[in-house]
Amino acid sequence: MINQLSWKIGGQQGEGVESTDRIFSTALNRLGYYLYGYRHFSSRIKGGHTNNKIRISTAPIRAISDDLDILVAFDQESIDLNAHELRSGGVIVADAKFKPAVPEGLNVQLFAVPITAIAEELGTSLYKNMVASGASWALLGLPLEVFNKAVEEEYGRKGAIVVEKNIEAVRRGSQFVLEQAGGPLSAFQLEPADGVQKLFMIGNDAMALGALTAGCRIMSAYPITPASEIMEYLIKQLPKFGGTVVQTEDEIAAATMAIGSNYAGVRAMTASAGPGLSLMMEAIGLAGMTETPLVIVDTQRGGPSTGLPTKQEQSDLNAMVYGTHGEIPKIVIAPSSIEDCFYDMIEAFNLAEKYQCPVIVMTDLQLSLGKQSCAVLDYDRIVIDRGRLVRDVPELETHGQFKRYEFTENGISPRVLPGEKGGLHHVTGVEHDEVGRPSESAINRQRMMDKRLGKLKSLEIRKAVVADAPYEEPDVLIIGMGSTGGTIDQARIKLEQEGWKTNHLTIRQIHPFPTAQVKRYTERAKQIIVLENNATGQLADQLKLNVDCRSKLTSMTKYDGTPFLPQEVYSKSKELVLNGNLQRVPQ
Amino acid sequence: MATFKEFRNNVKPNWCPGCGDFSVQAAIQRAAANVGLTPENLAVISGIGCSGRISGYVNAYGFHGIHGRALPIAQGVKLANRDLTVIASGGDGDGFAIGMGHTVHAIRRNINMTYIVMDNQIYGLTKGQTSPRSAVGFKTKSTPEGSIESTLAPLEIALASGATFVAQSFSSDLKQLTALIEQGIQHEGFSLINVFSPCVTFNKINTYDWFKENIVNLNTVEGYDPSNRIQAMTKLMETNGMITGLIYQDSSRKSYENQIVGFRSEPLAQQNLKISEEAFEGLLKEFK
Numbered sequence: 105m106i107n108q109l110s111w112k113i114g115g116q117q118g119e120g121v122e123s124t125d126r127i128f129s130t131a132l133n134r135l136g137y138y139l140y141g142y143r144h145f146s147s148r149i150k151g152g153h154t155n156n157k158i159r160i161s162t163a164p165i166r167a168i169s170d171d172l173d174i175l176v177a178f179d180q181e182s183i184d185l186n187a188h189e190l191r192s193g194g195v196i197v198a199d200a201k202f203k204p205a206v207p208e209g210l211n212v213q214l215f216a217v218p219i220t221a222i223a224e225e226l227g228t229s230l231y232k233n234m235v236a237s238g239a240s241w242a243l244l245g246l247p248l249e250v251f252n253k254a255v256e257e258e259y260g261r262k263g264a265i266v267v268e269k270n271i272e273a274v275r276r277g278s279q280f281v282l283e284q285a286g287g288p289l290s291a292f293q294l295e296p297a298d299g300v301q302k303l304f305m306i307g308n309d310a311m312a313l314g315a316l317t318a319g320c321r322i323m324s325a326y327p328i329t330p331a332s333e334i335m336e337y338l339i340k341q342l343p344k345f346g347g348t349v350v351q352t353e354d355e356i357a358a359a360t361m362a363i364g365s366n367y368a369g370v371r372a373m374t375a376s377a378g379p380g381l382s383l384m385m386e387a388i389g390l391a392g393m394t395e396t397p398l399v400i401v402d403t404q405r406g407g408p409s410t411g412l413p414t415k416q417e418q419s420d421l422n423a424m425v426y427g428t429h430g431e432i433p434k435i436v437i438a439p440s441s442i443e444d445c446f447y448d449m450i451e452a453f454n455l456a457e458k459y460q461c462p463v464i465v466m467t468d469l470q471l472s473l474g475k476q477s478c479a480v481l482d483y484d485r486i487v488i489d490r491g492r493l494v495r496d497v498p499e500l501e502t503h504g505q506f507k508r509y510e511f512t513e514n515g516i517s518p519r520v521l522p523g524e525k526g527g528l529h530h531v532t533g534v535e536h537d538e539v540g541r542p543s544e545s546a547i548n549r550q551r552m553m554d555k556r557l558g559k560l561k562s563l564e565i566r567k568a569v570v571a572d573a574p575y576e577e578p579d580v581l582i583i584g585m586g587s588t589g590g591t592i593d594q595a596r597i598k599l600e601q602e603g604w605k606t607n608h609l610t611i612r613q614i615h616p617f618p619t620a621q622v623k624r625y626t627e628r629a630k631q632i633i634v635l636e637n638n639a640t641g642q643l644a645d646q647l648k649l650n651v652d653c654r655s656k657l658t659s660m661t662k663y664d665g666t667p668f669l670p671q672e673v674y675s676k677s678k679e680l681v682l683n684g685n686l687q688r689v690p691q
Numbered sequence: 692m693a694t695f696k697e698f699r700n701n702v703k704p705n706w707c708p709g710c711g712d713f714s715v716q717a718a719i720q721r722a723a724a725n726v727g728l729t730p731e732n733l734a735v736i737s738g739i740g741c742s743g744r745i746s747g748y749v750n751a752y753g754f755h756g757i758h759g760r761a762l763p764i765a766q767g768v769k770l771a772n773r774d775l776t777v778i779a780s781g782g783d784g785d786g787f788a789i790g791m792g793h794t795v796h797a798i799r800r801n802i803n804m805t806y807i808v809m810d811n812q813i814y815g816l817t818k819g820q821t822s823p824r825s826a827v828g829f830k831t832k833s834t835p836e837g838s839i840e841s842t843l844a845p846l847e848i849a850l851a852s853g854a855t856f857v858a859q860s861f862s863s864d865l866k867q868l869t870a871l872i873e874q875g876i877q878h879e880g881f882s883l884i885n886v887f888s889p890c891v892t893f894n895k896i897n898t899y900d901w902f903k904e905n906i907v908n909l910n911t912v913e914g915y916d917p918s919n920r921i922q923a924m925t926k927l928m929e930t931n932g933m934i935t936g937l938i939y940q941d942s943s944r945k946s947y948e949n950q951i952v953g954f955r956s957e958p959l960a961q962q963n964l965k966i967s968e969e970a971f972e973g974l975l976k977e978f979k
């Protein structure tokens with residue numbers, strides 16, 4: 105029996121690849137397996153090759169696999185583009201209709217199933233996906249009832265007949281392939297799962313759920329890949345909690361509307377990707393200058409400009425850290441797991457109110473859209489901290505104004521909400537005094553700048569870094585952020601098995617940079633590799649700038665639109681450790 | 692109840708003596724008192740420009756934002772606390788150039804708030820460049836040979852965008868302006884009030900006298916019916932927009948907030964943020 109397996113389905117966009125994947129993985133989730141999904145899609149709705157890959161495991165996993173065990177193909181293109189990933193002895197389940205051919209030189213087993221023919225016999229080619237997935241499910245020898253339950257849920261709202269037909273399609277597909285194969289394939293029998301209930305979701309779902317439970321009641325946003333699911337989830341849920349999503353005319357409105365709502369006392373957010381983030385820059389400065397809480401999610405995708413809108417990248421880091429003119433306090437945090445996506449949103453809203461400044465939560469396409477198993481989320485960890493929000497303040501004297509920007513020891517001033525009688529004050533993006541009135545006084549200017557920028561001196565987030573560091577003096581320390589953690593984990597273990605003392609550090613607090621925490625791990629490492637999905641090594645630059653480690657640091661970058669694979673990280677790291685060179689690893 | 696004096700603060704405006712914006716300030720203060728507001732329940736959100744300074748000159752909650760973005764900020768405020776009376780305000784450049792996109796969409800959205808534009812047909816704060824409201828041929832620093840772009844007709848655009856309240860006034864007519872702001876505040880939905888507010892320093896063409904000569908008060912137009920959208924559009928086109936008074940009002944359409952399904956009828960800002968464990972468990976179900 106095996107403890108993990110990779111399954112992929114490929115076809116034309118709009119052909120049912122998505123729904124097949126959804127049902128297949130829901131059923132696996134019910135059985136208790138750990139899953140990690142990867143979607144390959146392009147910027148069009150119908151047509152064009154698309155594929156979804158799921159890694160199935162009996163233990164937690166956070167990365168895609170290097171290879172593939174089973175490929176379900178609706179067309180020859182899906183075979184041609186993906187068969188090379190199959191490991192020796194792998195399986196292709198393909199529609200007999202297009203007379204599938206296995207590329208030369210591959211040692212794989214082909215099952216040509218009359219997918220379209222069976223579907224058409226049942227009434228329409230729409231049942232194709234169920235014939236195909238039924239066939240591949242049967243080869244794994246997994247219980248059909250669980251699969252049928254997932255089918256029922258997917259199609260239940262379309263009526264009993266549709267459900268019945270789909271279940272029949274599953275049955276016919278599985279029957280056909282089992283006859284051909286002579287029963288489930290013994291090499292593909294998964295060990296039973298641990299039976300622990302898990303959630304199965306994408307990072308965007310987890311973030312939207314986190315925002316909702318953090319008390320976010322208004323989201324203003326403009327649709328963009330790969331952020332839109334956050335908005336879509338909240339459109340569904342917010343009405344149940346009295347709130348709403350406003351689809352604004354652009355991202356400038358999205359960010360400034362969220363500022364208005366936060367100013368008036370509601371936790372409000374926006375979410376976008378690179379192009380939208382660029383449009384929000386002036387608003388981010390306004391939030392910083394007026395000390396208004398603001399939460400922005402940036403789901404990074406391939407840049408610059410429209411770039412690779414449906415592909416993986418981590419190249420907005422500099423824009424998030426340095427973006428907006430002038431100097432403001434700003435926090436940038438980077439969830440590195442699906443669970444983080446949830447808890448970090450709660451923390452982001454707390455930080456925004458506690459430090460009264462913009463907070464950017466950075467993810468990347470793979471973390472935002474990759475569907476994966478998530479530990480059951482803990483209600484008791486939902487803590488809401490609104491910082492120095494004051495209510496029922498004493499009445500003001502005539503012409504008196506509330507000191508909204510009072511100079512305090514830690515720079516954080518009391519905040520009142522409009523509607524409060526004793527709280528009248530002015531807010532402006534112009535430099536201002538303690539009651540918010542414009543001021544050009546040089547002394548005031550300097551004090552206000554120091555007050556605002558000083559606020560983050562006391563900043564502490566839940567986990568600024570996460571270390572998997574078994575060694576005091578490692579041969580190599582691999583540093584990453586966002587979705588790359590799982591891949592580095594796997595590479596680390598492989599290097600360790602070969603005798604290299606390897607540590608792994610994930611940086612979660614990107615800005616302000618957690619120098620002290622990072623130093624603890626970089627100081628004793630012989631070599632450091634900083635791994636990131638961009639061309640110029642933006643995270644590496646942060647390390648060079650903030651931690652004294654330039655001489656032993658190597659930047660490992662990838663910017664072809666695809667995530668790092670475990671094998672690739674392993675072999676490049678090894679090459680580096682072996683050669684002991686400090687050159688940039690060539691791509 | 693408060694008197695208009697309670698909406699005054701002790702800040703001296705930095706406007707040039709004679710600037711039209713003084714009257715807009717006074718009219719907001721009077722209208723607020725007349726409709727029975729108190730300072731803490733009024734939020735004045737403004738853009739950037741000479742006119743944008745107005746949020747600092749009214750004793751209320753004031754938010755002076757960024758150029759062109761008064762409207763989205765103001766809409767965010769209103770959605771967060773629907774008990775507040777929200778007035779957005781700014782210049783013609785603010786609302787009809789850099790912020791034009793927001794203007795049209797705020798009109799379409801129809802959130803219950805009032806937008807007052809101080810229209811001086813020029814950029815005052817940046818010392819006299821052409822504005823979308825400048826006449827063709829108008830010579831400014833940025834159009835030394837005279838403007839060659841056509842003049843924007845914001846109220847016609849407003850009507851075409853589905854506005855439910857469109858009015859225009861003139862700084863010299865404090866009485867009419869105050870009354871229109873009161874009506875705007877009381878209107879359920881988005882009210883747009885464009886105010887001819889002369890810039891005495893940089894606009895030597897569109898002066899107080901020029902407006903007095905060229906504008907027609909709709910009060911004097913017999914049979915004018917502000918509930919007739921076609922008539923409103925025709926009148927604006929006929930007069931090149933040189934009319935004052937209530938041009939159009941549609942009282943039948945509900946405001947945005949009153950149409951959102953599930954939207955809380957009490958201010959969201961006063962809601963308890965933490966959800967129940969039961970509700971949370973319910974949310975997790977979808978992902979099992």
Ligand SMILES: Cc1ncc(C[n+]2csc(CCOP(=O)(O)OP(=O)(O)O)c2C)c(N)n1
Pocket residue numbers: 739740741742743758781782783784785786809811813814815816817822
């Ligand atoms: C993004 C941005 N661009 C340009 C400016 C410079 N600016 C400030 S006010 C203004 C125009 C002012 O004209 P208007 O909105 O008509 O207001 P007025 O001063 O006439 O009342 C400009 C261009 C700015 N503050 N921000």
Ligand code: SF4
Pocket residue numbers: 705706707709710711712741742811815816889890891892893
């Ligand atoms: S420059 Fe014009 S608009 Fe600005 S304050 Fe002076 S008169 Fe008013």
Ligand SMILES: [Mg+2]
Pocket residue numbers: 740782783784809810811812813814815822
């Ligand atoms: Mg102007």
